[in-house]
Amino acid sequence: MASATLSAAAVDEARTGPHEAALRTLRQATEHLGLSDVVRQAYAHCKREVAVSFPVRMDDGSSRIVTGYRVHHNTALGPAKGGIRFSQNVDIDEVRALSMWMTWKCALLGIPYGGAKGGLAINPRDFSKAELERVTRRYTRELADVFGPDKDIPAPDIGTDQQVMAWILDEYSVVAGHLAHGVVTGKPLELGGSLGRALATSRGVTEIALAAVREELGEPVGATAIVQGFGKVGEGVAQLLHEAGVRVVAVSDEFAALSNVDGLDIPALQLHVGEHGRLEGFAGATARERDSVLFDEADLLVPAAVEGVLHEGNAHLVRARIVVEGANGPTTPEGDRVLGERGIIVVPDILANAGGVVVSYFEWAQANQGYRWSEQVVEERLQQRMLSAWNRVKAFADNEDLDLRAAATVLAVSEVHRAQQLREELVAG
Numbered sequence: 001m002a003s004a005t006l007s008a009a010a011v012d013e014a015r016t017g018p019h020e021a022a023l024r025t026l027r028q029a030t031e032h033l034g035l036s037d038v039v040r041q042a043y044a045h046c047k048r049e050v051a052v053s054f055p056v057r058m059d060d061g062s063s064r065i066v067t068g069y070r071v072h073h074n075t076a077l078g079p080a081k082g083g084i085r086f087s088q089n090v091d092i093d094e095v096r097a098l099s100m101w102m103t104w105k106c107a108l109l110g111i112p113y114g115g116a117k118g119g120l121a122i123n124p125r126d127f128s129k130a131e132l133e134r135v136t137r138r139y140t141r142e143l144a145d146v147f148g149p150d151k152d153i154p155a156p157d158i159g160t161d162q163q164v165m166a167w168i169l170d171e172y173s174v175v176a177g178h179l180a181h182g183v184v185t186g187k188p189l190e191l192g193g194s195l196g197r198a199l200a201t202s203r204g205v206t207e208i209a210l211a212a213v214r215e216e217l218g219e220p221v222g223a224t225a226i227v228q229g230f231g232k233v234g235e236g237v238a239q240l241l242h243e244a245g246v247r248v249v250a251v252s253d254e255f256a257a258l259s260n261v262d263g264l265d266i267p268a269l270q271l272h273v274g275e276h277g278r279l280e281g282f283a284g285a286t287a288r289e290r291d292s293v294l295f296d297e298a299d300l301l302v303p304a305a306v307e308g309v310l311h312e313g314n315a316h317l318v319r320a321r322i323v324v325e326g327a328n329g330p331t332t333p334e335g336d337r338v339l340g341e342r343g344i345i346v347v348p349d350i351l352a353n354a355g356g357v358v359v360s361y362f363e364w365a366q367a368n369q370g371y372r373w374s375e376q377v378v379e380e381r382l383q384q385r386m387l388s389a390w391n392r393v394k395a396f397a398d399n400e401d402l403d404l405r406a407a408a409t410v411l412a413v414s415e416v417h418r419a420q421q422l423r424e425e426l427v428a429g
């Protein structure tokens with residue numbers, strides 16, 4: 001059996017930062033479009049980067065210094081949009097990459113937003129609810145000039161949720177002097193959130209995964225899937241694939257992995273996670289070493305956790321036929337190359353996981369209209385946007401002989417560049 005041990009070179013490669021990965025894809029896209037080096041450089045840089053550092057009072061009376069960021073990559077198409085992540089791994093390199101991917105994602109889906117991302121370098125598990133509230137409110141105050149319904153609209157990401165969005169909404173509204181519903185998305189329904197937002201990213205990933213299976217392998221009922229990550233995105237993907245008749249044969253979270261070749265009982269697993277907060281201890285499955293399930297045989301592999309999990313050191317072990325990126329940046333450029341050479345199709349993040357920002361846009365539009373859409377309307381409009389983006393990217397990839405990531409990025413960069421040129425011409429030389 002192949003070994004998952006990494007060579008020294010592969011370990012180095014696996015550490016290729018997400019920003020470097022984003023820059024390489026950008027270079028490929030600008031070269032394909034014949035854009036000048038000045039233009040490439042314009043999109044390689046972020047428009048605005050804010051770093052903040054502040055003390056937070058802990059429940060025991062001590063203080064901790066917390067560091068965070070908010071980055072706007074490009075705002076040619078509209079206000080900066082993107083999630084806020086609370087994770088120990090947050091650094092400026094990661095946030096830059098994530099903000100650039102937001103620019104391309106919004107452009108690809110035809111949403112009038114630019115790209116942003118933010119985060120705090122904390123492990124939210126180390127903080128009580130009251131401490132998290134103080135951290136979030138202080139971060140919001142530090143960025144009160146940066147955020148705004150027409151300027152920069154945060155949303156949930158790793159380690160954040162609707163409650164964090166509610167605190168941002170409240171703190172921002174206090175500073176602004178009025179209730180600003182449009183300043184965040186992914187907020188609770190009671191505060192103007194949208195029906196369908198909680199499952200939107202997972203629903204979009206599932207639509208794209210089913211479309212990819214239909215295109216490449218045939219009818220999805222009875223197909224098999226592995227889902228990495230069982231958080232806001234991964235759990236919903238497992239649920240919706242299961243509901244669509246796909247056998248989810250393995251799942252993992254930060255601490256454990258579970259598999260069952262006959263298909264996991266996802267509703268029972270959801271009840272278990274609801275009760276215990278983690279996958280560990282679920283009875284109806286085999287407990288596995290966490291990352292080993294990535295290399296099980298399946299039709300679909302959906303990495304829906306963190307960056308860089310598929311890389312040069314392990315991509316040769318993947319036995320899935322289609323990888324659908326629920327997470328942002330789960331595949332490094334070298335991992336991508338290895339998967340491509342092996343004929344494994346990779347559906348890129350900026351297409352596959354765009355359902356979240358699509359429904360965030362619907363939420364923002366509803367807040368601005370002061371009128372709530374039904375869940376059915378939200379879901380139909382989401383499905384229509386996702387499938388039309390999938391068809392567009394697939395046709396372009398086939399016509400231009402590009403892989404799906406290159407095709408999606410070329411389409412997105414050309415969209416942004418057209419707007420950028422109309423607003424402010426970028427001249428080479």
Ligand SMILES: NC(=O)C1=CN([C@@H]2O[C@H](COP(=O)(O)OP(=O)(O)OC[C@H]3O[C@@H](n4cnc5c(N)ncnc54)[C@H](OP(=O)(O)O)[C@@H]3O)[C@@H](O)[C@H]2O)C=CC1
Pocket residue numbers: 156157158159160201228229230231232233234252253254255278290304305306307326327328329353354356357
């Ligand atoms: N939320 C959204 O709307 C969107 C999210 N995304 C992207 O999707 C990804 C997941 O985000 P989201 O679901 O919101 O985040 P959550 O914090 O809700 O969930 C993250 C999940 O990943 C698990 N995890 C962390 N590290 C690993 C690991 N090494 N192996 C396996 N599982 C791991 C966590 O496990 P544990 O709970 O045990 O720590 C948790 O189950 C991120 O890349 C995010 O940027 C993209 C578009 C929109």
Ligand SMILES: O=C(O)CCC(=O)C(=O)O
Pocket residue numbers: 081082083084102105153154155156157185186328353354356357358360
């Ligand atoms: O819903 C949003 O606005 C942003 C979601 C996000 O951060 C992402 O798509 O990576």
